[in-house]
Amino acid sequence: MSPAIPFDQITIGEELGPWSTTVTPQVVQDYCDDWDDHNPMYLTGTADGGPPIVPPAYMAGLFCFRLLGMKYNAGATIGAQTEHENLRPVRVGETLTAQGHIAEKYIRRGLEYVVVESTVSDEAGQVIRRSRDHILLSLERVPS
């Protein structure tokens, strides 16, 4: 069982966030370098003459931990499953805001999980991505 997150106290429907971050050109450059993915769309602009856009997987599978970490000590958590639906592009330089809730919690093979459903919105408040993440709270098993 997780020593840091009290599984019994987690409530289905519990709201998480909002949590915001600004996607600067430097952050995008770091992403491109780290993933060795220098798609011009992220660095110079789109094929139709639009401005550079944020990589669609930016913070995908990470926002959920930021949201959970606002309420709990999420230092020992692990991503078990991650699911994303891309809806809109977002321009580099914009601030993204994530918010979500606890959608489920369950125990499987003695391990505790929560499911976080979240959305990420641009500065205009338009949802750019919907996500659903299964998070293992700890490698420590529930005593049998």
Add this chain to the structure above:
Amino acid sequence: MIVAPGTTLEPTRKVIFQRSFVTKTYGSDSIHNDDYTKQNGYPGALISAYVLSGLVSELLVKFFGESWITSGKYHLKFTGKGLQQGNTVNCGGVITKVEECGEGDRRVFLDVWIEKDGVRPVIGTATGILRGNAKSKSHPLWSGERLG
């Protein structure tokens, strides 16, 4: 490329890198801590879901193009002993179904994975719209309205 069930995407080969492993120290109960994960039967600190999502996303952007950003969906599961910093992996996919959705567009369904030494610690599914050529030219990713 023939877009039909059974067609395999050209895989991307990558060396995994997670910046935070270089820039910060993780707590003693973190799966990003080498000692802790080894004590729990893993080969070493586990790479985060975020890094692995990005690798799969790159493969899908290459296949779907810009439409991935407005139509793409994917679901990944992380299994087994995970992946570690510096691992060389292949990210791949195979088309499982294709549906015509009008005006030359097709919704394509795939199985996707990340493979290391014949093992797949990341498996999942993905779907997106593959635009017909004429339509992609007349439907820009950005509109003037969006840019303000």
